[in-house]
Amino acid sequence: MPIRMKPFLRSLPPAPPPRLAPAEPPPIRMAANENPLGPSPKAIAAVQAALNEIHRYPDAGGAALKHALAARANLSPEHVMLGNGSDELIMLVCHAMLGEGDEAVLAQGSFISYARRIQAQGAIARQIPLREMTHDLPAMAAAITSQTRLIFVCNPNNPTGTTVGATELLAFLDQVPDDVLVVVDEAYIEFVTRPDIPDLLPLIRSGRDNLLLLRTFAKIHGLAGLRLGYAFGAPDFIAYLERARPVFNVNALAQIAGLAALDDTEHLTRSLAHAARSRAFLSAELRALGLTVIPGETNFIAAAVADDQAIAAAMAQRGVLVTPLSAWGLPGWVRISFGTEEENHACIAALRAILTR
Numbered sequence: 450m451p452i453r454m455k456p457f458l459r460s461l462p463p464a465p466p467p468r469l470a471p472a473e474p475p476p477i478r479m480a481a482n483e484n485p486l487g488p489s490p491k492a493i494a495a496v497q498a499a500l501n502e503i504h505r506y507p508d509a510g511g512a513a514l515k516h517a518l519a520a521r522a523n524l525s526p527e528h529v530m531l532g533n534g535s536d537e538l539i540m541l542v543c544h545a546m547l548g549e550g551d552e553a554v555l556a557q558g559s560f561i562s563y564a565r566r567i568q569a570q571g572a573i574a575r576q577i578p579l580r581e582m583t584h585d586l587p588a589m590a591a592a593i594t595s596q597t598r599l600i601f602v603c604n605p606n607n608p609t610g611t612t613v614g615a616t617e618l619l620a621f622l623d624q625v626p627d628d629v630l631v632v633v634d635e636a637y638i639e640f641v642t643r644p645d646i647p648d649l650l651p652l653i654r655s656g657r658d659n660l661l662l663l664r665t666f667a668k669i670h671g672l673a674g675l676r677l678g679y680a681f682g683a684p685d686f687i688a689y690l691e692r693a694r695p696v697f698n699v700n701a702l703a704q705i706a707g708l709a710a711l712d713d714t715e716h717l718t719r720s721l722a723h724a725a726r727s728r729a730f731l732s733a734e735l736r737a738l739g740l741t742v743i744p745g746e747t748n749f750i751a752a753a754v755a756d757d758q759a760i761a762a763a764m765a766q767r768g769v770l771v772t773p774l775s776a777w778g779l780p781g782w783v784r785i786s787f788g789t790e791e792e793n794h795a796c797i798a799a800l801r802a803i804l805t806r
């Protein structure tokens with residue numbers, strides 16, 4: 450008799466295959482929303498200085514980093530949880546909140562991990578189409594049922610880069626029953642300039658207990674390879690979620706690098722300026738190629754193309770990796786992560802060659 454696998458896990462599409470690009474020259478990576486300027490130099494120095502200690506287990510409580518994050522957010526360390534990337538936190542939240550037959554509400558056309566992790570629990574992902582490429586919060590509120598346990602709002606949204614404002618989001622939160630957890634994923638929050646972007650920290654401070662904010666060191670801080678994310682939430686919920694994690698989920702070098710990166714304002718300022726320049730350049734060039742782009746506030750841009758899979762494949766042939774969005778529920782769109790200035794130019798050149806072929 451074959452081993453008894455969980456049918457809902459077995460039926461998930463396979464994890465995305467590694468992108469095997471031509472070995473030489475190495476591909477231009479514009480598919481994972483990384484920081485093209487590299488890691489924070491302060492983080493590199495801190496990691497180098499810590500290498501002789503990697504025979505030791507990390508601090509399982511992540512105390513130093515939790516204190517630093519809490520102090521910056523005017524919260525207590527009990528409001529903070531660390532994860533092996535915020536992706537691990539997404540998995541742990543789903544594990545902690547969902548069982549077979551439960552429901553989670555999320556946008557269709559949002560970060561791909563949410564639906565996978567919901568389905569991996571045997572739960573039902575109620576995916577609500579975007580409206581004007583933005584979360585349709587009224588429709589999401591209307592989709593809440595007595596089975597709903599969890600809601601994901603990605604703000605700014607990956608892969609569209611769009612945001613919802615404070616008035617809309619607070620009105621939405623008011624409609625969510627107290628026993629449903631809302632996860633607001635703020636992986637790209639540092640890039641946002643919109644003045645009315647929701648600041649949800651006061652809600653956490655004031656004791657709101659059905660709200661969890663997710664953030665990451667993978668984007669603006671440039672530490673994607675080390676895997677480090679964090680959550681802010683109510684102490685009681687954080688203590689609950691902590692029970693679900695492996696003891697040493699965040700490695701020692703990640704903790705040290707994160708601490709150093711937090712203080713690297715020079716790297717943050719440079720990264721923001723580079724993202725703003727890249728956004729202006731790529732939007733203008735993509736529009737000049739006749740493509741519709743979504744105005745966003747992140748380190749990537751989505752553009753409408755006739756066939757996203759074909760365009761992404763042709764770009765890969767030319768050594769530029771971008772993300773086709775069919776699998777994300779947005780056929781006909783590609784997401785282009787910002788590269789270095791040179792890479793941005795190469796990306797446009799490749800796209801121009803393909804479109805004018």
Ligand SMILES: Cc1ncc(COP(=O)(O)O)c(C=O)c1O
Nearest residue numbers: 534535536560607636665667678
């Ligand atoms: C919205 C969003 N959330 C979470 C993640 C996961 O980030 P991490 O590298 O911290 O796991 C990503 C990564 O692309 C993302 O776009």
